[in-house]
Amino acid sequence: MNFSLSAEQQMLQDSISKFVQKDYDFDTRMKLVKSETGYSQDNWKLFAELGWLMVPFSESDGGLGGSAADLMVVMEELGKGIVIEPFLATTVLAGGAIAKAGTQAQKDTLLGGIMEGGLQLALACSEPKSRYELANVATTAQKNNQGYILNGHKAVVLNAAAAHKIIVAARTSGNANDKTGISLFVVDAESEGVAIQAYRTQDGGRAAEVRLENVLVSADQLLGTEGDALPVIESVLDRATLAICAEAVGAMEVIIQKTVEYTKTRVQFGVPIAKFQALQHRMADMFIEQQQAKSIVLMAAMKLDQDSADSAKAIAAMKSLVGRASRKVGQEAIQIHGGIGVTDELDVGHYFKRMTMIELLFGNSDYQTQRFSEL
Amino acid sequence: MNVDFSEQELAFQQEVRLFLKEKLPKDISDKSHNDLHFEKDDFVRWQKALAQQGWAALNWPVEYGGTGWTPTQKYIWNNECAIAGAPAVIPFGMSMVAPVIYSFGSEEQKKKFLPSILNSDVWWCQGYSEPNAGSDLASLKTTAVSDGDDYLVTGTKTWTTLGQYADWIFCLVRTGGPEVKNQQAISFLLIDMKTPGITVSPIYMLDEGHEVNEIHFDNVRVPKENLIGEEGKGWTYAKVLLTHERTGIAGVANSKVALEQVKELAAQTNHFGASLMDTPAFSHKVAQLEIDLLALEYTELRTLSDVSTGKAPGPESSILKIKGTEIAQAIDELKMEIAGNYALPFVDEQFAHGYEGPTVGQGAAANSAPKYFNHRKTTIYGGSNEVQKNIICKAVLGL
Numbered sequence: 039m040n041f042s043l044s045a046e047q048q049m050l051q052d053s054i055s056k057f058v059q060k061d062y063d064f065d066t067r068m069k070l071v072k073s074e075t076g077y078s079q080d081n082w083k084l085f086a087e088l089g090w091l092m093v094p095f096s097e098s099d100g101g102l103g104g105s106a107a108d109l110m111v112v113m114e115e116l117g118k119g120i121v122i123e124p125f126l127a128t129t130v131l132a133g134g135a136i137a138k139a140g141t142q143a144q145k146d147t148l149l150g151g152i153m154e155g156g157l158q159l160a161l162a163c164s165e166p167k168s169r170y171e172l173a174n175v176a177t178t179a180q181k182n183n184q185g186y187i188l189n190g191h192k193a194v195v196l197n198a199a200a201a202h203k204i205i206v207a208a209r210t211s212g213n214a215n216d217k218t219g220i221s222l223f224v225v226d227a228e229s230e231g232v233a234i235q236a237y238r239t240q241d242g243g244r245a246a247e248v249r250l251e252n253v254l255v256s257a258d259q260l261l262g263t264e265g266d267a268l269p270v271i272e273s274v275l276d277r278a279t280l281a282i283c284a285e286a287v288g289a290m291e292v293i294i295q296k297t298v299e300y301t302k303t304r305v306q307f308g309v310p311i312a313k314f315q316a317l318q319h320r321m322a323d324m325f326i327e328q329q330q331a332k333s334i335v336l337m338a339a340m341k342l343d344q345d346s347a348d349s350a351k352a353i354a355a356m357k358s359l360v361g362r363a364s365r366k367v368g369q370e371a372i373q374i375h376g377g378i379g380v381t382d383e384l385d386v387g388h389y390f391k392r393m394t395m396i397e398l399l400f401g402n403s404d405y406q407t408q409r410f411s412e413l
Numbered sequence: 414m415n416v417d418f419s420e421q422e423l424a425f426q427q428e429v430r431l432f433l434k435e436k437l438p439k440d441i442s443d444k445s446h447n448d449l450h451f452e453k454d455d456f457v458r459w460q461k462a463l464a465q466q467g468w469a470a471l472n473w474p475v476e477y478g479g480t481g482w483t484p485t486q487k488y489i490w491n492n493e494c495a496i497a498g499a500p501a502v503i504p505f506g507m508s509m510v511a512p513v514i515y516s517f518g519s520e521e522q523k524k525k526f527l528p529s530i531l532n533s534d535v536w537w538c539q540g541y542s543e544p545n546a547g548s549d550l551a552s553l554k555t556t557a558v559s560d561g562d563d564y565l566v567t568g569t570k571t572w573t574t575l576g577q578y579a580d581w582i583f584c585l586v587r588t589g590g591p592e593v594k595n596q597q598a599i600s601f602l603l604i605d606m607k608t609p610g611i612t613v614s615p616i617y618m619l620d621e622g623h624e625v626n627e628i629h630f631d632n633v634r635v636p637k638e639n640l641i642g643e644e645g646k647g648w649t650y651a652k653v654l655l656t657h658e659r660t661g662i663a664g665v666a667n668s669k670v671a672l673e674q675v676k677e678l679a680a681q682t683n684h685f686g687a688s689l690m691d692t693p694a695f696s697h698k699v700a701q702l703e704i705d706l707l708a709l710e711y712t713e714l715r716t717l718s719d720v721s722t723g724k725a726p727g728p729e730s731s732i733l734k735i736k737g738t739e740i741a742q743a744i745d746e747l748k749m750e751i752a753g754n755y756a757l758p759f760v761d762e763q764f765a766h767g768y769e770g771p772t773v774g775q776g777a778a779a780n781s782a783p784k785y786f787n788h789r790k791t792t793i794y795g796g797s798n799e800v801q802k803n804i805i806c807k808a809v810l811g812l
Contacts, residue, residue, distance in 0.1 A: 039416055039485050041718040047414075107414045298810045312812050315803075321810055322802035326732050333711035334704070340416045355704040362701075408693070411700040 041336065046102075047111045053088055054112060058119035064385040067242070070122060075200060076244040077123045085123065086155025094129045094277075099137055099149050106277065106342035110284040110335060117288025120392045122242050127197030128152055130281045132159030132205050134274040135222060139262030144224070148203070160201035162192035162248050163271050170401045172271050175220050177250065179208035185256040186210070188223065188231075191249050198246035199236035201227050206250065207271060210264050220268050222261040229253050241392040276353045279400045280342060283335050283360040286396045290328040290364060293371045293389040297321060300375055300386075311374075320370050327363040334359050354401075354410040361403030364393040416714065418485070426489050433497040436462045440766065445498030448780045449764050450622075453536075453578045456503050460533035463502070469531055470507060477515050477523070478531045484717035495666030503575065506530040506537035509654065510583040513601060517642040517650050526581075526603070540570035540584035540604070540628065541651070548800050550585070551595040551648060555630060557586040557602055564588070564640075566604065566633040572794070576613055576626040579606050585651060588644045601647035603639040610634070618790070620783035621761065662730055663737035665710045671744045672703055678751045678778050689751060702743055709736045728808040731801035738791040738798065745788050748781035756782040 043051065061081075070078050085091050093108050095101025102108065109130070116125060129152055136148045136159075151157030168174035177190025188208050198204055204225050212219030225232065231253035236246040262270055298321055301312035311317055334356045341352035368390040372379040379386055397403060418426065441455050463469040471487055473479030482490065494501075502508070511530050514522055529535040546553040555568025566586060576582065582604050589598030604611075610633035615623045642650060676699060679690040689695050716729045749756045755774040763772050764780055773779060792798045806812040 039418065039422075039714065039718060039721075041414060041416075041715055042722065043414065294810075298812065301812070318806045318810075318812050319799065319802045321812065322805040325805055325809060326735060329712055329729075329732055330705070330708040330736065333715055334708035336414075336715070337416075337707060337711045340414065343415075344417075352707075355707050358701065359704050359708050404697075407697055407700045407704070410704060411696050 043111065047108060050090075050093070050108065051111050051115055054090065054115035055118070057084070057088075058115060058121065062119040062121060064388075067120065067122065067388075071238075071242040076238070077200070081123050083155050085125070086153065090125070091129055091155060092153045094133055095137055095149055095153065099145055100153060101149075104137070106280055106339040109277065109281055110339045113281045113284035114288040114335075117285035117392075118292045120242070120289055120389055124158065124197040124200060124243075126278060126281055126285075127161065127201070128157070128159045130278045131161035131196065131274060132201075132203075134277055135161055135205050135261060135270060136224075138274060139222060139267070139270045143258075144261065148224070158197060158200045158202055160195050160198040160204045161274070162195040162198065162204050163207040163275075164193045164195075166191055166193045168193070170405050171215070172275060173217050173220065173268055174215050175207050175209050176214045177206065177208040179210045179221055179223060179255075181210065185254060185259065186223065188225065188250045188253040188255060191247065193247060194245050195248045196239075196243065196245045198227070198234055198248050199244055203227060204232070204248060205261060206248070207267060208250075212265075217268050219265050220271070221264045222267045222270065223255050224259045224261050225250070225253060225255055229255070239395065241395040242388060272350070275400055276350060277342065279353050279357050280335065280338055282396045282399055283331070283338070283356050286360050286364045286393055287328065287332045287335050289389050289393050289396075290324075290331060290367045293367060293386060293393070294321065294324050294328055296386055296389075297324070297371045297374050304376075317374055320374065324367045324370050327367050331360045331363040348413075351410060351413040354406045354413060357401055357406040358403045358410055361397035361406065364397050365403075368393040418489070422485055422489065425486055426493065429490055429493045430497075432466060432468075433493055433499060436466065437497055437499050438462075441500060442498035444766060445500060447764075448777045448784065449766055451500055452766070453575075456500060457533050457536075459500055460502055460507075464532045469502065469533070470511070471502075472508060473511060473531075474515065477511075477527050484721045488714070488717055492666040492669075495670050503536075505539050505574070505579075505583075506533075506535065509539060510537050510603070513583070513641055513650050513654055516653065517601075517646075521638070522603075522641065535580045536575075536578045538573050538576040538579035538582050538606075538626075540573060540582045542570065542572045544569055544571050544627075548797055551599065553585055553587065553599070555584065555586045557588050557600060557635065559588075559637075560634075562637055564602065564635045564637060566602070566610075566630045566635055568630050570628045570630070571616070571625075573613075573626045573628050574624060576606075576628055577615065577623065582606055582628065585647050588647075593645070596648040597645050599647040599651075600644045601641040601650050602635060603641065604630075604633065604635050608633050608635065619786035622783075622787065624787075663709055663713050663733035664741055665706060665713055665737065668706055668737070668741050668744055669710075671741070671748075672699070672706065674777055675699060675744060675747050675751065678748065678776060681775075682751050682753075682778075695747075695750070698743075698747060702740060702747070705736070706740055709733070709740060712736070728805050731796075731804045734795060735792075735798045735801050741791060742785075742788055745781065745785040748778055749785045752778035752781045755779060759783070 090112060092101040093112050094104055096104040133152050136144060165176055179186040179188050192206060204227055206223050206225050207220055208223060209219050210221045231251045233249040234246045239245050301317055302310050304311050338352045338356040341349040371386055372390055375386055378384050438458060441459055444451055460469055468480055470479045475481040507530060511527060514526050541550060543553050557564035557566045584602050584604055585599050586602050587598050588600040610631040612629045614627050616625045616627055618624055676690060679695060680688050682689040684692050713733055758773045760773045762768055
């Protein structure tokens with residue numbers, strides 16, 4: 039049993055931590071949030087140079103090893119700065135699907151592109167009516183002699199507007215909710231028939247509704263085996279869930295620090311409000327929740343790295359707990375800050391917004407609790 | 414980073430399982446599994462079996478008879494004991510007074526007291542709390558007035574768990590006068606319960622069990638050789654003890670076993686024509702507890718891992734205490750919910766060993782309400798959960 043970070047993980051953590059502290063203050067982030075692209079391409083290049091974009095990939099794919107524990111370390115640090123660069127969408131979601139299902143040629147171009155920092159991607163698996171059910175795919179891919187014709191509507195596709203290519207889950211056979219018959223396609227964002235309705239997200243990021251109308255894709259754009267994409271999507275989503283939970287653990291750590299600091303400086307009734315036990319115990323509770331979240335994320339990362347039979351169950355447990363913890367810690371942070379906490383000008387509210395959206399992404403706590411019971 | 418047991422640890426686990434299978438008396442494990450009452454003799458028999466194996470003193474230094482186990486081994490031990498239904502070792506001698514004696518006591522005191530604790534020949538109880546000194550323990554009023562080679566001890570100690578069996582009591586007493594600051598007036602004194610002037614009166618808990626006592630001291634003559642260390646240092650000694658390694662304080666292993674029991678009972682319980690376990694409202698609660706417990710297990714493992722790399726266990730033990738007791742209490746609640754209207758019958762005699770009359774209610778659910786009532790104590794004792802939060806505020810958050 040060993041819970042210490044390896045020397046490599048320690049270095050990775052230090053380098054991201056330094057970036058967040060020195061180059062990613064709140065004002066910088068807010069400028070990026072309001073910018074046209076919604077993130078900094080210079081930062082993205084820096085991520086590539088520093089090797090961070092290689093973290094999620096195995097050495098045989100040209101990456102740094104791709105362990106879940108490494109991913110956890112990266113995301114926890116990014117969470118401390120609520121970094122909005124599309125690391126999750128490009129490397130973990132889309133990159134994860136390619137690493138899992140791609141041919142050597144697809145990996146060479148696409149993963150190579152990601153790691154060099156030149157390629158932005160998105161994974162489009164949910165739909166307006168699917169909510170959290172990954173098998174609930176109504177988008178169709180009809181085979182013809184040139185390849186496939188895609189029709190459908192993909193919902194809340196993270197990073198779709200910036201993506202050069204969008205990986206689309208579509209049904210090559212069967213009915214919505216069938217476990218088989220789902221396939222993945224690497225679709226050029228510029229393809230004819232692809233309409234992207236881009237928007238900002240509540241937490242400062244970018245996403246889009248992606249509508250596909252008779253989009254023609256060639257057979258070599260199929261990612262993985264036709265009809266067998268569901269296990270790929272499930273496994274990618276499990277890893278992405280780990281990523282956002284680790285991010286939440288980092289965000290919680292910072293929001294607790296900020297709350298504690300604030301109560302030491304805010305004077306009411308002639309004393310710093312930190313003196314009030316009514317607030318102290320709530321901050322102790324926030325700390326306990328965050329520690330529990332950190333523990334369960336660690337557990338889930340280890341289960342994924344062991345390729346354990348109950349890793350999906352571990353992910354469900356993790357998301358259930360981290361979702362509840364994020365909600366409680368976030369709400370308390372705002373309440374303890376008082377009026378300033380509900381303004382746009384203070385960073386705390388933005389941590390709160392990201393933590394809230396993390397709970398709702400990839401299965402909220404109730405959904406994951408039920409999934410835990412059923413697995 | 415990994416959570417695997419090494420080859421040696423797996424072998425140790427096997428050794429522990431074999432030992433428990435051979436040496437844990439069947440009547441004792443039966444009592445655990447069926448939530449029957451333990452008697453003094455049950456504890457003593459089990460602890461003597463442990464002593465014989467050299468496994469009685471989990472955390473003592475090896476030179477005094479401790480196991481020398483790593484944190485991981487202790488974790489394995491606690492888990493296996495819970496599964497096997499081994500009763501917890503009564504902590505007052507083994508893990509409360511003994512560490513104070515071997516850390517701060519004289520050579521004579523070590524020789525006199527440690528072997529009989531190790532072998533469970535002497536039963537100890539704890540004299541800390543007083544009627545007016547609960548969470549604010551340092552305000553205790555029991556005095557020890559110097560009288561030649563002795564102290565004369567007068568005052569009242571309370572919540573003395575299993576004090577009715579005790580041969581000895583360790584007490585925090587006030588040796589300094591009112592002018593001395595609270596903490597610096599407190600000394601750590603060992604008192605023979607047979608000394609004249611001591612009376613023990615029972616306090617009955619909500620389950621009507623006689624578990625705790627109030628102990629009155631009326632000019633009790635205690636030789637000064639029973640003082641640990643120096644006068645006025647008692648508070649420091651007691652505090653050092655509290656930061657000592659407290660493996661198993663979270664009760665994870667016991668809660669795991671109890672949750673499995675909940676699942677089994679709920680699966681056999683009717684609810685709107687289906688099993689209670691298949692009812693989403695109920696299964697959701699079970700799942701959330703199971704998840705919280707999983708997180709707590711890893712919080713404990715993180716603490717153990719820190720300890721094994723040489724870091725002192727810090728305020729994490731407060732998290733373990735708070736969450737551990739909250740989860741255990743929530744499991745008690747579920748058991749009572751399962752019992753439903755059968756939580757009402759109070760047929761205490763059926764939980765005594767050897768009862769052969771007709772039973773009322775089913776299995777552990779039948780005893781759920783008394784357990785629920787009794788276990789409300791867990792968030793209050795050992796430093797109430799509010800005091801634990803104060804510790805977190807001070808030590809971690811710097812408030």
